[in-house]
Amino acid sequence: MESQGAKSSNELAQDRTNLAVDRTLMAASRSLMAWVRTGLSMIGFGFTIYKFLSSGAGPGWSAQNPEQAGIFLIALGIVSIIFGAIEYTQTVGDLRREYHCKYRKYPLIMAFLVGGLGLSLLIEALINRT
Numbered sequence: 001m002e003s004q005g006a007k008s009s010n011e012l013a014q015d016r017t018n019l020a021v022d023r024t025l026m027a028a029s030r031s032l033m034a035w036v037r038t039g040l041s042m043i044g045f046g047f048t049i050y051k052f053l054s055s056g057a058g059p060g061w062s063a064q065n066p067e068q069a070g071i072f073l074i075a076l077g078i079v080s081i082i083f084g085a086i087e088y089t090q091t092v093g094d095l096r097r098e099y100h101c102k103y104r105k106y107p108l109i110m111a112f113l114v115g116g117l118g119l120s121l122l123i124e125a126l127i128n129r130t
Contacts, residue, residue, distance in 0.1 A: 021099045028091040029107040035084020036111050039077040043118040046073025050125050067129060074122045081115040 007015070050070025085108060092103050 017099070018101075021095055021101050024095060025092065025101065025103050028088050028095075029104075031091075032084045032088040032107045032111055035087070036081055036107075036114050039080035039084070039118065040114050042073045042077030042080060043114075043121060044077075046070045046075075046077060047121050047125070049073065067125070071122065071125050071129075074118060074125060078115055078118040078122060081111050081118065085111045085115070 047070060049066050053066035053070075088108060088111070095101055096103070
């Protein structure tokens with residue numbers, strides 16, 4: 001005899017599916033934040049190289065080499081964030097179509113904010129090249 005609180009096997013399977021979807025959404029958010037962290041590191045290193053090493057202090061360094069390397073790293077960081085955002089939206093879109101789940105957009109908002117910061121640094125670096 002079943003008690004009133006017992007769930008059917010279909011309800012238990014649905015619960016497990018819902019938990020698996022939640023875990024997948026959280027994994028997608030963690031992956032996006034890893035992309036953002038990587039992009040932010042590249043942007044930070046690029047801007048540091050652009051600003052502080054472009055003085056030509058080292059032997060064999062011209063001011064042009066660090067500037068180009070810095071701009072390249074800033075651009076690469078922005079591309080990294082864009083790739084992460086694309087991967088995240090594809091994963092979340094697949095889950096939404098298949099399981100009609102809701103998700104939080106906060107990781108994507110953070111990715112756009114950091115990407116916008118990188119873009120503004122890139123524009124500043126390109127405008128103020130020596």
